[in-house]
Amino acid sequence: MTPAAAPLIEGRDLTRQFPMAAGAVTALNHASIRIEAAEYVAITGPSGCGKSTLLHLLGCVDQPSSGSLTFEGRDVARLNETERSRIRLTRIGFVFQRFFLLPMLTAWENVELPQAEAGVSRSERRSRTRELLEYVGLADRLDHRPSQLSGGEMQRVAIARALANRPALLLADEPTGELDEITGDQIADLFDRVHADGTAIVVVTHNATVAARAGRRLAMKSGRIVEG
Amino acid sequence: MTAWGLAWRTVISNPARAVLAMIGVAVIGALLFNMLLLSRGMLVSFRDLLDSAGYDIRVTGQGSALHRVPIADATSLADAIRQLPGVQQVALIRTDDASAFVAGRDRSPVIIAFVGTTANAVGSAWDLVKGASLQEHPIPSDPPEIIVNVNLAQEFHLEPGSELRLRISAPGSASAMPPVTYRVAGIGNARFESVDEYAATTTLAGFDAAHGGEGHDAAEIVLIASRPGVSASENVAAIDRLRPGLRAMSNDQVLEQFNEHAFTYFRQISTVLSALTLAFAFLLVATLLTISVNQRLGEVAALRALGFSRRRIATNLLCESALLVGVGGLTALPLGGVLAIWLDRILRHMPGVPERIHFFVFEPRTVVLHAALMAATGILAALYPIWLAARLPIAATLRSEIVS
Numbered sequence: 001m002t003p004a005a006a007p008l009i010e011g012r013d014l015t016r017q018f019p020m021a022a023g024a025v026t027a028l029n030h031a032s033i034r035i036e037a038a039e040y041v042a043i044t045g046p047s048g049c050g051k052s053t054l055l056h057l058l059g060c061v062d063q064p065s066s067g068s069l070t071f072e073g074r075d076v077a078r079l080n081e082t083e084r085s086r087i088r089l090t091r092i093g094f095v096f097q098r099f100f101l102l103p104m105l106t107a108w109e110n111v112e113l114p115q116a117e118a119g120v121s122r123s124e125r126r127s128r129t130r131e132l133l134e135y136v137g138l139a140d141r142l143d144h145r146p147s148q149l150s151g152g153e154m155q156r157v158a159i160a161r162a163l164a165n166r167p168a169l170l171l172a173d174e175p176t177g178e179l180d181e182i183t184g185d186q187i188a189d190l191f192d193r194v195h196a197d198g199t200a201i202v203v204v205t206h207n208a209t210v211a212a213r214a215g216r217r218l219a220m221k222s223g224r225i226v227e228g
Numbered sequence: 229m230t231a232w233g234l235a236w237r238t239v240i241s242n243p244a245r246a247v248l249a250m251i252g253v254a255v256i257g258a259l260l261f262n263m264l265l266l267s268r269g270m271l272v273s274f275r276d277l278l279d280s281a282g283y284d285i286r287v288t289g290q291g292s293a294l295h296r297v298p299i300a301d302a303t304s305l306a307d308a309i310r311q312l313p314g315v316q317q318v319a320l321i322r323t324d325d326a327s328a329f330v331a332g333r334d335r336s337p338v339i340i341a342f343v344g345t346t347a348n349a350v351g352s353a354w355d356l357v358k359g360a361s362l363q364e365h366p367i368p369s370d371p372p373e374i375i376v377n378v379n380l381a382q383e384f385h386l387e388p389g390s391e392l393r394l395r396i397s398a399p400g401s402a403s404a405m406p407p408v409t410y411r412v413a414g415i416g417n418a419r420f421e422s423v424d425e426y427a428a429t430t431t432l433a434g435f436d437a438a439h440g441g442e443g444h445d446a447a448e449i450v451l452i453a454s455r456p457g458v459s460a461s462e463n464v465a466a467i468d469r470l471r472p473g474l475r476a477m478s479n480d481q482v483l484e485q486f487n488e489h490a491f492t493y494f495r496q497i498s499t500v501l502s503a504l505t506l507a508f509a510f511l512l513v514a515t516l517l518t519i520s521v522n523q524r525l526g527e528v529a530a531l532r533a534l535g536f537s538r539r540r541i542a543t544n545l546l547c548e549s550a551l552l553v554g555v556g557g558l559t560a561l562p563l564g565g566v567l568a569i570w571l572d573r574i575l576r577h578m579p580g581v582p583e584r585i586h587f588f589v590f591e592p593r594t595v596v597l598h599a600a601l602m603a604a605t606g607i608l609a610a611l612y613p614i615w616l617a618a619r620l621p622i623a624a625t626l627r628s629e630i631v632s
C-alpha cells in the first residue's frame with residue numbers, strides 16, 4: 001500500500017478570531033480544508049461567512065488563532081515572516097477583487113515586478129512577461145497604465161502578475177466582483193486555462209457561473225465549511 | 229525595476245505633490261545652507277582678513293577692547309622684537325580720529341580714522357587704486373604724504389598730489405591742535421575699513437606732525453611677521469618675555485578669542501535656526517510620506533500579499549524620501565547661494581564692520597555637512613511611514629480596502 005501524496009495545502013481545524021471591544025468575533029470556526037496540486041476549488045457563501053478569512057490563511061497573509069496549516073508539507077506556523085513572504089512570492093499567486101495594480105507602472109512593469117523581486121534574470125523576465133501578457137490576451141496593451149485599461153483588462157494584468165513566478169497555487173478573492181457578466185465570463189475562461197495548465201486554484205466568489213467551473217465547490221456559513 | 233526606479237515612478241505619479249514637496253525642501257534646505265554658511269563664515273573671513281595683512285602676531289597694551297593703553301617706548305620694543313631670531317618684520321601702528329578738510333573749499337570737515345604706521349606696513353594693509361605708496365624716506369621740507377581711502381577721495385574730489393588738511397579730534401570738545409597739510413600720495417581701500425568709513429594713513433612722522441610734531445614714541449598695535457618655518461606661538465612666548473606687561477597674540481589666538489566671545493552669538497543663533505529648519509524639513513517630508521502611504525495602504529498590502537518583503541517596502545519608502553530630500557536639497561544649494569550673497573551684502577553695510585568681512589563664506593565642508601544633515605533628515609522623516617507600511621496587517625488592510 002503506497003502512502004497518499006502530500007496535499008498542496010492543508011488546513012486542519014482552523015479558527016480565526018478577531019478581538020473587538022465587545023468581545024472576540026469568530027470569523028472562521030474549526031474549518032478544515034485540503035487542496036491538492038492542480039485542483040480547482042471554489043468557495044462560496046454569504047458575505048461575512050469567513051470565505052476571505054480562509055483565503056487569507058491559505059495565502060499565508062494571516063495566521064490562525066488555532067489549528068494548523070501546512071503548505072507543500074511545511075508547517076506555516078513555524079515559518080518566519082521572511083519565509084512566508086518567500087512562499088507568497090514564489091509559490092502562491094494572489095488575485096484581488098480590486099486588482100491592486102500599481103497605477104504608476106505599465107501592464108508590462110506590473111507583471112515584471114514580482115519576478116524582479118524574486119531575482120529572476122532580466123532576459124528571463126522579459127520573455128516571461130511577454131508570454132504572460134500574450135497568454136491573458138493583452139499583447140497590444142503592454143505599455144498601458146492601469147488607468148488606460150478597462151476593468152477586465154486590469155484583472156487580466158493582475159492574473160498575469162499573479163502567475164509571474166509560476167506559482168503552484170492561485171488564490172482569487174472575488175475576481176469578478178467588480179466586472180460585468182461578460183467580462184466576468186472571460187476571466188472565468190482564463191482561470192480554466194490556468195487550471196488546465198496545471199496550477200491549483202482556490203477562488204472565493206459569489207458568482208455561481210465562476211463557481212460552477214471549479215472541480216470542487218465548498219460552501220461556507222458562519223465561519224464553517226458546511227458543504228463540499 | 230530597482231527600488232530607486234519604483235520610488236521615482238511613485239514620486240512623479242503625483243507631480244503636483246512632488247513639485248510642492250521638492251520646492252518646500254529646497255526653500256528649507258536653502259535656509260539651512262545659509263545657517264551653515266553663517267555658522268562659520270565670519271570666522272573664516274576674519275581669519276583671511278588677518279592673514280592677508282601679512283602679519284601673524286599682534287601686540288597691544290593692556291586694557292579692554294574699548295580702551296586700550298598705548299604701548300610706551302614703542303620704537304625700542306620694535307627694535308627688540310626685530311632682534312628676535314624668529315621675526316622677519318615689525319610694524320608700528322598708531323591710530324586716532326581726525327577731522328579732514330580741504331583749504332578754501334566750502335565743504336564741512338569729516339571725521340576720519342587716521343592711522344600712522346611704518347611705511348612697509350602700508351602695502352599689506354592697503355590696496356592702492358591710484359597713485360603711489362608712502363615713501364620710505366620722504367623729503368623733510370615737503371608736506372607729509374598720506375594715503376586716503378576712496379570714500380574720502382570722493383568726498384573731497386582728491387587726486388594724487390592734492391592737499392588735504394587734518395586736525396586731530398578731541399572727543400567731546402573742540403580740538404586745540406593746529407591743522408596740518410598733507411599731500412595725497414595714493415588712493416586706495418584699507419583692508420579693515422567699513423563701507424562708509426573715511427580713512428587715511430601716513431607715516432609715523434606724518435602722524436606725529438598732526439600731533440604737534442611731538443614724538444610720543446607710543447603705538448596702539450605692534451604687528452609682527454614671523455620668519456617662514458617659525459611658529460607664531462614661539463615668537464609670542466619670546467615677546468612675552470621681552471615685555472611681560474603687554475598682550476601678544478598670534479592670529480590663531482585672536483581668532484580663538486573671537487570665536488569664544490564675539491562669534492559665539494552667531495554660532496548659537498545659527499545652531500538654533502539650523503535645528504528649526506531641519507525640524508521643518510523633517511515635518512514636511514514625514515507628513516507627505518505618511519499621507520502618501522495612507523493613500524496607498526491597499527497597494528502596500530497587495531504588494532506584501534504578493535510576497536514583497538518588509539525590507540523591500542521600507543527600501544522603497546526610504547528611496548522616495550531620499551528623492552524628495554535629494555532633489556530639494558540639491559536645488560537648495562544654488563538657491564541658498566544666491567540668498568547668501570544677498571544677505572551678505574546687507575550685513576556688510578552694517579556700521580563699523582570691515583567691508584572685507586563676509587558673514588556667509590562658502591566652504592566645501594559646508595556642502596558636505598548640508599548633505600549629511602539633509603540625508604539624516606530624509607532617513608528620520610521616512611521612519612514613521614516605513615513603520616506604518618512595514619507593520620501593516622495585510623489581511624485586515626485588504627479586507628478594509630474592499631469594504632471601503
